[in-house]
Amino acid sequence: MTVRITRRNFVRTAGAVAAMAAAPAVVRAQAERKSIKVGWAISKTGPFTGGANASQIPNYRLWVDDVNKAGGINMGGKKLPIEVVEYDDRSQSEELVRAVDRLVSQDKVDFLLPPWGTGMNMAVAPAFHRGNFPMIAPSFITDRMPELVKRWDNIFSLLQPATPYGEAIVGVLKDLRTAGKIGNKVAVVNVTDQFGLELSKAARAALAKEKFEIVYDAGYPIATQDLTPIIAAAQQKNPDVFLAFSYPPDTFALTDAARVRGFNPKVFYAGVGTALAIYPAKFGDAIEGVMGPGGWNPHSQAITDYTARHKALTGTLPDHWVSALCYSGLQALQQSIEKVGKVDRPAIIKVLNSTTFDTITGPLTFKNHIMTGSWLVGQWQGGVFHGVAPNQEGVKPVIAKPVWKA
Structure with a gap:
């Protein structure tokens, strides 16, 4: 029997072959993955240093330390350690935008963690959205949040407007x-x-x-x-x-x-x-x-244990507000990754918006992308x-x- 090869058939067949070839490659890429690369640009110098050094940087490092000591993030039955790439944004939004672009385009990070401060978060929110990076912000306070989440559905705030x-x-x-x-x-x-x-x-x-x-x-x-x-x-x-x-x-x-x-x-x-x-x-x-x-409210065993680990790793005590929320947001991110089982950022965003997470501050739920129950x-x-x-x-x-x- 003679099969007539039309342009439509050729395109359809080629597409099917490509899909079949690509599927094992995706599986292979997940199977061959050795780590999960997480990056952040944050204020290590400049006027925002005090807030960043007190509330976010220590908790980013503590979370990475805790996760890696436990063997890593469970992705599809395999625990993978976190690999970190970090930059100093010097408390300048222009420097921050350049650093985030470098993390995405050159360092090829799997996940981004947010900067410190409302204005700085606003500056890089478009870049987080372009890459479908879940943005769980510990220091982002704005009444524009209900409007912003309609435009950027990847943003989650641990603070109220x-x-x-x-x-x-x-x-x-x-x-x-x-x-x-x-x-x-x-x-x-x-x-x-x-x-x-x-x-x-x-x-x-x-x-x-x-x-x-x-x-x-x-x-x-x-x-x-x-x-x-x-x-x-x-x-x-x-x-x-x-x-x-x-x-x-x-x-x-x-x-x-x-x-x-x-x-x-x-x-x-x-x-x-x-x-x-x-x-x-x-x-x-x-x-x-x-x-x-x-x-x-410091009166829980989870907070007591967290405070001890924070002091042991950083030499300082956590603050009495954002620190524990920051760490809780990272726990929510980890649990979302593990639930999805792969680096599928859009799927992880959906999990964040529809799940209650077990964290050091208690059950964490985002309602309209904003954490409920905060002080x-x-x-x-x-x-x-x-x-x-x-x-x-x-x-x-x-x-x-x-x-x-x-």
């Missing part, structure tokens, strides 16, 4: 005012980048709704060295409450200036940076009662930055007292 943080601290203030523990006057300051602008905007709206009086309102550029004038101007207004939406260097500078000048509002709220372990190390018992975004307000009480809002398991009652005084 900006508005819940602003509303939560104002809710705490409202309760304190109702109890007669504070008055109505509030000073608001913020760093003038995306994080500070969004959170202060949310707080102002919530303050206006609850009829608080903003007696001082100021912004300052990132990397401002001397924040004493900000504290002095706020102090002149004699507010009951001082709210600062600040990055770690600013949080420390504002705290130091307030102590030196004897600025003693009944509520002193600053952050991010308040939850860092180096905050009490620098200021000691004087920080009793200081509030900020975040918080945690919004924390307060230093007895050497721990306890979660004081929202009202959930482990919550502590708020204490109100003039800060820097016994």
Whole structure:
């Protein structure tokens, strides 16, 4: 029998042959894989170093150490160790974008881990999406998240959008005012980048709704060295409450200036940076009662064990907010990879969005790509930055007292 070879038949046959040839190659590639390559570019120098070095870099390294000591990530019945490629973005978004491009195009990483900070995450979100890299962000706070996840369905946030943080601290203030523990006057300051602008905007709206009086309102550029004038101007207004939406260097500078000048509002709220372990190390018992975004409930065996491993590997304690969430997000990533059984990033993204994961902070679920159940307000009480809002398991009652005084 004679078979007529048409162009259509030829293309169809060639495609089938190619598919048959490719399938074993894919299987072979998975079988021959010796490691899983994970890369990150993050701030090791520059103004974002404090946050990155405290909350993300140690947890990236701890997760890799824990996984490799356990034999690796189980992929299709075979445990594969993690191989790491990392770069310093120098706290510059342009450098970060170049480094992420290098990780993808030259280093051929299987997975990317996010940078530190809202603006930096925003800068590389398009690159993560182009490569279908799951982006489980530990330090990405923006009210644009519901809009962003419609465009970039690979993003998952371990923190809430900006508005819940602003509303939560104002809710705490409202309760304190109702109890007669504070008055109505509030000073608001913020760093003038995306994080500070969004959170202060949310707080102002919530303050206006609850009829608080903003007696001082100021912004300052990132990397401002001397924040004493900000504290002095706020102090002149004699507010009951001082709210600062600040990055770690600013949080420390504002705290130091307030102590030196004897600025003693009944509520002193600053952050991010308040939850860092180096905050009490620098200021000691004087920080009793200081509030900020975040918080945690340390009373579980999983957190106790995690803290011990963190200290043993890094020589430092984890912060009391983002650190444990960062590690939990990495556990979710690992469990998603193991469930899929191969480096299939789109499939892993689907698992992340539809599964509850077992982590050191308890069951972790993403609802509309945002982790549920995270702390919004924390307060230093007895050497721990306890979660004081929202009202959930482990919550502590708020204490109100003039800060820097016994």
